[in-house]
Amino acid sequence: xxxxxxxxPALPPALVEEAVHxxxxxxxxxxxxxxxPAKGKGRFASAQxxxxxxxxxxxxxxxxxxxxxxxGVFQDLLALHPEVFAKDTLKLALGVHTRxxxxxxxxxxxxxxxxxxxxxVEPVAPEHVLLSIVELYQRRQARTPEDxxxxxxxxxxxxxxxxxxxxxxxxxxxxxxxxxxxALLDEVIAEVDQQRARQAALLKAFDAxxxxxxxxxxxxxxxxxxxxxxxxxxxxx
Numbered sequence: 001x002x003x004x005x006x007x008x009p010a011l012p013p014a015l016v017e018e019a020v021h022x023x024x025x026x027x028x029x030x031x032x033x034x035x036x037p038a039k040g041k042g043r044f045a046s047a048q049x050x051x052x053x054x055x056x057x058x059x060x061x062x063x064x065x066x067x068x069x070x071x072g073v074f075q076d077l078l079a080l081h082p083e084v085f086a087k088d089t090l091k092l093a094l095g096v097h098t099r100x101x102x103x104x105x106x107x108x109x110x111x112x113x114x115x116x117x118x119x120x121v122e123p124v125a126p127e128h129v130l131l132s133i134v135e136l137y138q139r140r141q142a143r144t145p146e147d148x149x150x151x152x153x154x155x156x157x158x159x160x161x162x163x164x165x166x167x168x169x170x171x172x173x174x175x176x177x178x179x180x181x182x183a184l185l186d187e188v189i190a191e192v193d194q195q196r197a198r199q200a201a202l203l204k205a206f207d208a209x210x211x212x213x214x215x216x217x218x219x220x221x222x223x224x225x226x227x228x229x230x231x232x233x234x235x236x237x
Contacts, residue, residue, distance in 0.1 A: 050093035060118035066102045068113040070121050108132040126163035127173040156188045199230050
């Protein structure tokens, strides 16, 4: 079932999945829905019956393995099960689910979003990957005296490299980062930009050389695997 931290800090709105915010006219809920507590353990307890029903209906999404949910899954569930789910309690349950540590971990890994049939349908937005990484770091750091910032830096670096986004792209999508995290992200993006510039220069020189990757690398005294990796990444992008 869902693993959560009832007393964890509120997440930025972008990270509480858009899936729980209806973008279409809501389907009428069953009469007299149960009152929803504002926060804390009361919210978690109120969400449990709905989470258990979601587990029963969709074990591939809410079971032993969590995966990111497609945007709009809230509306899909209401449309398919109007007699089972009330709007407010379903929204609460999905909020608890998407705030859980296990769910944040699957988003931080960059797994694709899945529909109710368990099929991958769309990628997770890069800023959601980054926000999940940051939220997991803050939760873990609050529970240990160990400095976890080096690990955070490594994860941010990998996420920025995979995203292909520029600094301006990130700034336009992220508006509520902690000051220290924002400064670290600036450093990471600057490092990624330098890596991209070096790789672009390497590929330009390779293209001009007319040599094989092995011969080009040997001439520069470098590992041919670095040239091959750069070529592979260019093809992938």
